[in-house]
Amino acid sequence: MLMFEAIMLSVIAASTPLLLAAAGELVAERSGVLNLGLEGMMIMGAACAFAGTYVSDSIVVGALCGVLAGVAMSAIFAIFTLGLAVNQVASGLALTILGTGLSGLIGAGFVGQRISTAPQLHLPVLTDLPLVGRILFGQDAFVYLSVALVIGIWLFLYRSRAGLVLRAVGDNHTSAHALGYPVLKIRALAVLFGGGCAGLAGAFLPLAYTPFFIPGMTAGRGWIALALVVFASWRPGRLVAGAYLFGAVSILQLHAQALGLGIPSQLMSSLPYLATVIVLVLISRTRGIAGSAAPASLGVVFVPDR
Amino acid sequence: MPLVLERRSERSATIAIASPLIAIALTLATMAALFAILGKNPVEALDVYFLEPLTDPYSLGEIAVKATPLVMIAIGLSLCYIANIWNIGAEGQFLVGAVAGSWLAVRTNGTDAGPWVLPAMLLLGALGGALYALIPAICKVRFGASEILTSLMLVYVANFGLDYLVRGPWRDPHGMNFPTTADFDPVATVPTLIEGGRLHAGAIVTLLVVMAATVLLGRTIMGFEIRLVGAAPKAARFSGFNADKLTLFTFAVSGALAGLAGIIEVAGPVGHLQPDISPGYGFTAIIVAFLGRLNPVGILIAGLFLALTFIGGENAEIAIKVPLDLTKVFQGILLFYVLACDSMIIYRIRFISTLRKPAHADV
Numbered sequence: 026m027l028m029f030e031a032i033m034l035s036v037i038a039a040s041t042p043l044l045l046a047a048a049g050e051l052v053a054e055r056s057g058v059l060n061l062g063l064e065g066m067m068i069m070g071a072a073c074a075f076a077g078t079y080v081s082d083s084i085v086v087g088a089l090c091g092v093l094a095g096v097a098m099s100a101i102f103a104i105f106t107l108g109l110a111v112n113q114v115a116s117g118l119a120l121t122i123l124g125t126g127l128s129g130l131i132g133a134g135f136v137g138q139r140i141s142t143a144p145q146l147h148l149p150v151l152t153d154l155p156l157v158g159r160i161l162f163g164q165d166a167f168v169y170l171s172v173a174l175v176i177g178i179w180l181f182l183y184r185s186r187a188g189l190v191l192r193a194v195g196d197n198h199t200s201a202h203a204l205g206y207p208v209l210k211i212r213a214l215a216v217l218f219g220g221g222c223a224g225l226a227g228a229f230l231p232l233a234y235t236p237f238f239i240p241g242m243t244a245g246r247g248w249i250a251l252a253l254v255v256f257a258s259w260r261p262g263r264l265v266a267g268a269y270l271f272g273a274v275s276i277l278q279l280h281a282q283a284l285g286l287g288i289p290s291q292l293m294s295s296l297p298y299l300a301t302v303i304v305l306v307l308i309s310r311t312r313g314i315a316g317s318a319a320p321a322s323l324g325v326v327f328v329p330d331r
Numbered sequence: 332m333p334l335v336l337e338r339r340s341e342r343s344a345t346i347a348i349a350s351p352l353i354a355i356a357l358t359l360a361t362m363a364a365l366f367a368i369l370g371k372n373p374v375e376a377l378d379v380y381f382l383e384p385l386t387d388p389y390s391l392g393e394i395a396v397k398a399t400p401l402v403m404i405a406i407g408l409s410l411c412y413i414a415n416i417w418n419i420g421a422e423g424q425f426l427v428g429a430v431a432g433s434w435l436a437v438r439t440n441g442t443d444a445g446p447w448v449l450p451a452m453l454l455l456g457a458l459g460g461a462l463y464a465l466i467p468a469i470c471k472v473r474f475g476a477s478e479i480l481t482s483l484m485l486v487y488v489a490n491f492g493l494d495y496l497v498r499g500p501w502r503d504p505h506g507m508n509f510p511t512t513a514d515f516d517p518v519a520t521v522p523t524l525i526e527g528g529r530l531h532a533g534a535i536v537t538l539l540v541v542m543a544a545t546v547l548l549g550r551t552i553m554g555f556e557i558r559l560v561g562a563a564p565k566a567a568r569f570s571g572f573n574a575d576k577l578t579l580f581t582f583a584v585s586g587a588l589a590g591l592a593g594i595i596e597v598a599g600p601v602g603h604l605q606p607d608i609s610p611g612y613g614f615t616a617i618i619v620a621f622l623g624r625l626n627p628v629g630i631l632i633a634g635l636f637l638a639l640t641f642i643g644g645e646n647a648e649i650a651i652k653v654p655l656d657l658t659k660v661f662q663g664i665l666l667f668y669v670l671a672c673d674s675m676i677i678y679r680i681r682f683i684s685t686l687r688k689p690a691h692a693d694v
Contacts, residue, residue, distance in 0.1 A: 061479065065663075101667070105667055105670065105671055108334075108336075109336065109671045109674050109675075109678075109680075110336055110674050110677075110678055111667075111670040111671055111673075111674045112670060112674075114479060115617075115621060115666065115670050116670060118419060118614075118617055118666065119618075119663050119666035119667045119670065120663070120667075121663075122614060122618075122659055122662050122663035122666065123659070123660060123662075123663025123664060123667070124663070125656075125659050125663075126656045126657065126658070126659025126660035126661070126662070127656075127660055127663075128656075129654060129655075129656025129659065130654055130656050130657065130660065133654050133656070245484075245487050248480065248483050248484065249484075252484070255477060255480070289495050289499065291491035291492065291494050291495035291498075292491070292495070294491050295488045295491040295492070298484040298485070298487040298488050299484075299488055301480065301481075301484045302466075302467075302470065302476075302481045302484050302485065305470070305476040305477060305480055305481055306470050306474045306476045306481075307474075309470075309474045309475040309476040309477070310474040310475070310476075328336050328337075328678065329335075
């Protein structure tokens, strides 16, 4: 039973950054913007969050630094893709390259330093419950925040007028513009929100996952989060299932290595990436019959007529 | 909003030519500001980065060595990007090409195999890269899976595969436990052009690739098809061009070129297979392709320029103590500016203020 608890705890820890990043990207994509720079925003979030916490000795300040870094990076993306009508795919790559470089610059002074990670919840009776106690009531704030975030996004998208407008902008920007909605402004806000979430996802890594900063520590999580949004068919509910599934795959390797099955560690390490390819193929294939679930204007440049 | 975009009535020919230069100028200005923030003298830093490598013969040779894979990969990627197909996994195809070609070098190591080894290695490298690139292409054509994400995921897989081989079955038994294969035999090595230098015959192969791409794009039906599908996908479909076939073709060609670049790099400047054979050539080549405006000759020039930044970055790390990551920052900023300048070929920025005077921004 301890094994079950240990596995569940590590699955949740591995899933949380994916869920946070993918949730923000989902909102941006629902508004019609494909921001491939998730990896770059995440690694900047990680570097700035570590720096913030190291300097201030406060997890909250660090997390805020991470969020702000993500927002700042996404602002660059918004200026180029929305303001200057630049191709979103190529801009996303530029953002990832830029973020990788900048995070290296910022993090250079902090490599090798340690911080204490975010505290975990402890409720008198509940946390000590057998089996589910620590899983449900013994997590850090990031985990609860990630679940709250997805619920909030679901309520926003499907139960609020603003969410309806955002989806309309993503599905048909020409009509939304004709109805008088400020398409570019709505998209900019969605992109900034996505950036903040990515920054928070990055912040989770040094603040709650490992107590130090390593250059490139996001290790492709931003790209996996992008695939998750496709996997979830742009729906928040399925995002949770997808994130935990991917989290499970990525920790499978650790436990398989501990069992000593004699499988090369490199094969196990490449599992999350292989799984992403396979899942993308399966999900795209089944969707071929029902038609694409992607927002119709996703990735299409919009320049309003005047 | 005081600034708005407005579609030009026709493409601006002036900006189409000037856009890479404007982008470089803007990048240099941004870098100067960044150097100032880092507490370095901007003039001195830019000099170390961009001018000093041009003044000594060793660095000039190194620029050509680094430009060789960059240009070769970027030529292949440009074919994809012209047709609006997004292969961003060239780094993985580069690694798989290196591995596929090295297989023969490892197998024939220490035997008296003849001069056929190198050509066979190059062929295997190109084949390996092409097959690896066909995975995302087939996933796209057959199942509709986004080639952007699958091609990138396969970069990580290739990295782990290479790591496994050089730490496991292919490790040099006399290599003091370092994760490398044994040094390749002379028959499995790309010859250098000048005795004692590092510039190798791969540079000539790259030049041939540039020429072949110019002919392909300008003089063949396939080249016309690639350009048409990119510029007017609907018209291309009506005229009976098969988009799926084109996806497979451009992916296979770009994968083959990336794989060829990979095996040439390993059999040339590196001399054996090891985990870190690429400082991100496959990703930098994306920038090279766009900076070269997806034109073969433009890519050749752009490749030399980005190779210069690799060398300049290494020099600057030693001379003025700035981190190597600055090169990535530079590359990211450059790509943003290049794309923005390209956008200005089709659009113009217009100020709508209380003065109703249209101002033509030159950005």
